[in-house]
Amino acid sequence: MREVVKAIVADDHPLMAQATKQLLEQIEGIEVIDIASNGQKCLELVEQHHPDLVFLDYQLPDRVGTDVAAQIKAIYPEIHIVIFTGVDVSALTDVFLELQVSAVISKGTRHITIQHVIGCILENYIVMPRPVLQALKGKGLSTQTSELTEEEVLIMSLIIKGATLEQIATQIHISKRSVDNYQRRIYGKLGVKTRVEALEAFVKSKYYSDIREDL
Numbered sequence: 174m175r176e177v178v179k180a181i182v183a184d185d186h187p188l189m190a191q192a193t194k195q196l197l198e199q200i201e202g203i204e205v206i207d208i209a210s211n212g213q214k215c216l217e218l219v220e221q222h223h224p225d226l227v228f229l230d231y232q233l234p235d236r237v238g239t240d241v242a243a244q245i246k247a248i249y250p251e252i253h254i255v256i257f258t259g260v261d262v263s264a265l266t267d268v269f270l271e272l273q274v275s276a277v278i279s280k281g282t283r284h285i286t287i288q289h290v291i292g293c294i295l296e297n298y299i300v301m302p303r304p305v306l307q308a309l310k311g312k313g314l315s316t317q318t319s320e321l322t323e324e325e326v327l328i329m330s331l332i333i334k335g336a337t338l339e340q341i342a343t344q345i346h347i348s349k350r351s352v353d354n355y356q357r358r359i360y361g362k363l364g365v366k367t368r369v370e371a372l373e374a375f376v377k378s379k380y381y382s383d384i385r386e387d388l
Contacts, residue, residue, distance in 0.1 A: 178203045178295060180226040183215035183241070184257070185234050189280075193228055193257070200288050212236040219245055224252060226291075231258035239265060240348045242272050253294050263304045264322040267358065276300040321380055325359050328352065329375045332368070 180203055184190040187210075194205045206222050209215035212233045219227065227245060231238035242254045256262070256269065259280040269277060275294040278287055279302060290300045321329070324345070331341045338356070342349045360366060363374040375381055 178226055179224040180205045181207055181218050181224045182228045183209040184230040185210045196284055200291055212241040215241055226253045228255050228257055231256050239268050240351045246272055326380050328355050
């Protein structure tokens, strides 16, 4: 018999949070010990209870799920994190893999499927929807040919305007650490190592031509 798996649900919609709690508790061996309505409360509960599983809404009122996941994983890498989302997050596939998120589940997913997914991740499998994995299609080993996402183009446009990491974080409502992670991925995709080289490469790219009128 499997040991009891302690879980936390983070969702700012009370009805959705309760529904998720009830769904998880239908799975044998899972106990939902608390519910968080925002990212900060989730981090506090994780520190307090050291759960085995965090069921995390991607869009919380105070921060995005990747930011919360990054902070949890930095301290408790063994915790399984399931991103539960109602928006298209396929552009963040590489971010989820880097953070070692255990699963990404759409809010439209059937209950029986979610139960199967939870069972898989507790056996140390990673579960991603087909559209999320298809975002990796065509990405070779060389990151120089990788496409920049909309978020990365936005960050580069703000850097061109002279914004600091702190200013960018404030403007697009993510943490400074998340901006730094985005910046490192941009450098890899552009095949550069410094901010100056990144600016030069970006100005010469197709992305700059698309946004130049907005700068």
